[in-house]
Amino acid sequence: MSSKQNFSDALSGWLMAAPLVIVLALFLVLPIAMIVVVSFWGATEFSIYPAFKLDNYEFLLRSSVTYSVYLKTFMFTIISWALCLVIGFTVAYFLAFHVRTQTWQIVLFLLCTVPFWTSNIIRMISWVPFLGRNGIANQTLMSMGVIEQPLEWLLFSDFAVVLAFVHLYTLFMVVPIFNTMMRIDKSLLEAARDAGATGFQTLTNVILPLTKPGIMIGSIFVVTLVMGDFITVRFMSGSQSANVGRLISNDVALLRYPSAAATSVVLLITVLITIGIMLRFVNIRKEL
Amino acid sequence: MSEQRGRSFYVLAGFFILFILFLYGPTITIAILSFQGPRGGLTFPMNGVSLHWFYNLFEQQAVGDIWGSFRRSLALGLMVMVTTIIVSVMGGLAFRKRFIGSGVLFYLVITSLIIPSILISLGVGLIFNQLDLDVHWTTSGFGSQLTWTLPFGLLIMFAVFNRFDKTYEEAARDLGATSWQTIRHVVLPIIAPSLIGVALFGFTLSYDEFARTLLTAGSYNTLPLEIFGMTTNVTSPVLYALGTLTTVFSLIIIAIFILSAWWLNRSRVRAGNDAGDGLV
Structure with a gap:
């Protein structure tokens, strides 16, 4: 019975997974394969042609631009990640341990997540009246007498890029951290208190270690979103700063697809390695 | 748990309020600025108050096709929503069984989540390009x-x-239900409220998606693409009016989804389980 049972189980499993498999095969696996193939192709000014050459990679790996752009990408990633983590953790901690009724927890949690379901582009645009030369920030600082000239680096700068990343992606940190915090057995906190731990000691010795999986999941989101981004950097830096994503989109705009493909392959490998390292610390399937 | 609120509570509450201001402040700012007078600019001060820029949206557009792109984004959002619900439920049911390749499939799902969006755009664009498909x-x-x-x-x-x-x-199986009947009459009703969550994600993520549609939408823009195009050549508060309108639209959609999930849950609790209330 058992082998027949297993077989029908496997068959119905496959049948129900089929639509998912088809979508991912057509729009994830094939495109990646296509990018890998095209990364070896050649390009003329107007078209691309099949070939097998390593020129695209050679150019990419020899160019000093590549390294400075990667450096910039990692810089954006690390700074945004650290800020998202600190802010996200604090917000989640407040919601999970200081808000006492469940209704309020749900209401405030939803308040934090609603912007996630609205447009990123518009959320970026909405920083313009804040940070612009005559924006609210400059007007306020000048009327307070802190500065005499408007600050030029508020908008269209690396500062604006990081600010937008934190604005857009802190939610991805709040949600998983809050989720794991809510599963911490409250009696552990009482035990810590009974054993004489201060609030801060409880935080660092009990809550923080137990929240690690949530922190890792949030970090994976933030890191991949920032590393793969191109539009936030383009808009918020006023095209003055570049990350790897912009390198790709610039190549695409110039129809240099093979070169864009080679850059994409290197970016994908970088992201996968980074995530691979992070996944060593957490088992995602267990944490859902 | 009824002891006095400590100082840490007030510090954290203050931090939380600042965070909420940080989240919503900019959006509220452009909502206010979209009511600029006809001569108003992109920043404060307000140069009068009017609906000028909203009217502007409904007039013949000089550039682009806002309402066409809105209709396309709406239609695409609904298509993606329905497909996401069906495929996710089937996938979710499939993953409860052990089948060969489920591990690989799981990692593909994760890859799909973490892959830079522009790669999907580029790869799909290249495939269509090489197959001579539009x-x-x-x-x-x-x-x-x-x-x-x-x-x-x-x-x-x-x-x-x-x-x-x-x-x-x-229990359903013991009562003689077939596996389809079990899914249809037992599993689906139980998971229904979470399907509203899936629907919310499916619709809103599609409605707002930019990078993955950049090279794959073809000559007819979706709304986010249209809006991004406007950022490069429109320098009047009409951009804010559009931003405000589509954000309000998103908020209404989100409210509908959340309220229906809440309502579904409540009516279930009320109708729900009479186990333990029996005669004995």
Whole structure:
């Protein structure tokens, strides 16, 4: 019975997974394969042609631009990640341990997540009246007498890029951290208190270690979103700063697809390695 | 737990309020600025108050096609939503069984979530290009967006089925239900409220998606593409008016989804379980 049972189980499993498999095969696996193939192709000014050459990679790996752009990408990633983590953790901690009724927890949690379901582009645009030369920030600082000239680096700068990343992606940190915090057995906190731990000691010795999986999941989101981004950097830096994503989109705009493909392959490998390292610390399937 | 609120509570509450201001402040600012007078600019001060820029949206557009792109985004959002629900539920059910390749499939789902969006855009664009097919929002755009919405749908389904009490199904089977009847009359009604969550993700993520549709939408823009195009050549508050309008639209959609999930839950609790209230 058992082998027949297993077989029908496997068959119905496959049948129900089929639509998912088809979508991912057509729009994830094939495109990646296509990018890998095209990364070896050649390009003329107007078209691309099949070939097998390593020129695209050679150019990419020899160019000093590549390294400075990667450096910039990692810089954006690390700074945004650290800020998202600190802010996200604090917000989640407040919601999970200081808000006492469940209704309020749900209401405030939803308040934090609603912007996630609205447009990123518009959320970026909405920083313009804040940070612009005559924006609210400059007007306020000048009327307070802190500065005499408007600050030029508020908008269209690396500062604006990081600010937008934190604005857009802190939610991805709040949600998983809050989720794991809510599963911490409250009696552990009482035990810590009974054993004489201060609030801060409880935080660092009990809550923080137990929240690690949530922190890792949030970090994976933030890191991949920032590393793969191109539009936030383009808009918020006023095209003055570049990350790897912009390198790709610039190549695409110039129809240099093979070169864009080679850059994409290197970016994908970088992201996968980074995530691979992070996944060593957490088992995602267990944490859902 | 009824002791006095400590100082840390007030510090954290203050931090939380600042965070909420940080989240919503800019959006509220452009909402206010979209009521600029006809001569008003992109920043404060307000130069009078008017609906000028909203009227502007409904007039013949000098550039682009806002309402056409809105209709396309709406249609695409609904297509993606329905597909995401169906494929996620089936996928979620499939992953409860052990089948060869489920591990690989799981990692593909995760890859789909973490892959830089521009790679999907580029790869799908290249395939259509080489096959001499025209990229179009209903084909290439639709498929590309699914690679972003499906992982979220599936993660929700995993979370749901991890907490699912299998005894309900066993009870149904013991009463002679076929596996389809069990799914249709037992499993689906139980997971229905979470399907609203999947639907919310499916629709809103599609409606707002930019990068994955950039190279796959073809000659007819979706709304985010249209708005981004406007940022380079429109320098009047009409951009804010459009931003405000589509954000309000998103908020209404979100409210509908959340309220219906809440209502579904409540009516279930009320109608729900009479176990233990028996005669004995």
